[in-house]
Amino acid sequence: MSGPEETMQFLFALRRHGVTEPRVLSAMEATDRRAFVRGVFAERAAADTPLPIACGQTISQPSIVGLMTQALELGQRDKVLEIGTGSGYQAAILARLARRVYSIERHPRLAREARAALDGQGIVNVTVVTGDGSRGLPEQAPFDRIMVTAAAEDPPGPLLAQLRPGGIMVLPVGQSDHVQTLIRIRRDASGDQYDELCQVRFVPLVEGVARD
Numbered sequence: 515m516s517g518p519e520e521t522m523q524f525l526f527a528l529r530r531h532g533v534t535e536p537r538v539l540s541a542m543e544a545t546d547r548r549a550f551v552r553g554v555f556a557e558r559a560a561a562d563t564p565l566p567i568a569c570g571q572t573i574s575q576p577s578i579v580g581l582m583t584q585a586l587e588l589g590q591r592d593k594v595l596e597i598g599t600g601s602g603y604q605a606a607i608l609a610r611l612a613r614r615v616y617s618i619e620r621h622p623r624l625a626r627e628a629r630a631a632l633d634g635q636g637i638v639n640v641t642v643v644t645g646d647g648s649r650g651l652p653e654q655a656p657f658d659r660i661m662v663t664a665a666a667e668d669p670p671g672p673l674l675a676q677l678r679p680g681g682i683m684v685l686p687v688g689q690s691d692h693v694q695t696l697i698r699i700r701r702d703a704s705g706d707q708y709d710e711l712c713q714v715r716f717v718p719l720v721e722g723v724a725r726d
């Protein structure tokens with residue numbers, strides 16, 4: 515954040531949207547969103563709006579980042595999988611609240627730029643992987659928490675298979691050109707409990723690795 519006034523407005527917008535968990539608010543206050551957006555858009559980094567990034571993708575609205583992070587109920591020892599690294603902003607926040615974050619991005623260019631932005635912020639517990647996140651990361655499974663930041667019609671089977679018992683997964687589901695629903699899946703002894711959290715709009719989860 516730049517000035518104290520901007521920081522206050524940023525935190526106020528988060529609270530107004532229901533982001534109230536103190537650890538999540540501190541992690542977001544500590545993470546400079548400007549470091550994850552380019553050029554002219556950096557000026558608008560403190561605004562509670564999505565912004566364009568490279569490869570026709572978007573960095574999510576901060577209040578949605580906050581709500582999704584809060585819904586994940588992270589513990590300090592957690593191993594987290596994020597699908598859709600994009601700018602790396604969400605990964606940076608997860609990294610402050612968990613032990614280890616693996617984040618998968620299908621655009622090699624975004625994966626490279628996110629890595630550089632995370633390095634610039636001194637964040638060392640995130641591994642950015644270029645690949646198709648709809649397959650998850652079997653070699654590191656199971657995960658305590660999984661967050662998907664691109665919309666699928668249904669929760670991808672491989673991701674469900676990589677969530678450990680007691681784990682939580684948060685993801686938008688629905689058709690890509692429509693309003694989607696953010697859902698939380700909690701895996702407990704009696705099975706998977708599904709909660710609908712709010713309406714959202716994400717770019718689609720696309721299979722395969724992109725060329726650029």
Ligand code: SAH
Nearest residue numbers: 598600601603604619620646647663719720
């Ligand atoms: N979490 C990001 C915003 C995500 S935008 C941030 O904090 O900036 C969604 C991202 O998901 C895009 O970068 C898109 O390229 C990526 N994506 C879409 N389908 C994917 C897939 N199958 N595997 C990995 N990444 C995917």
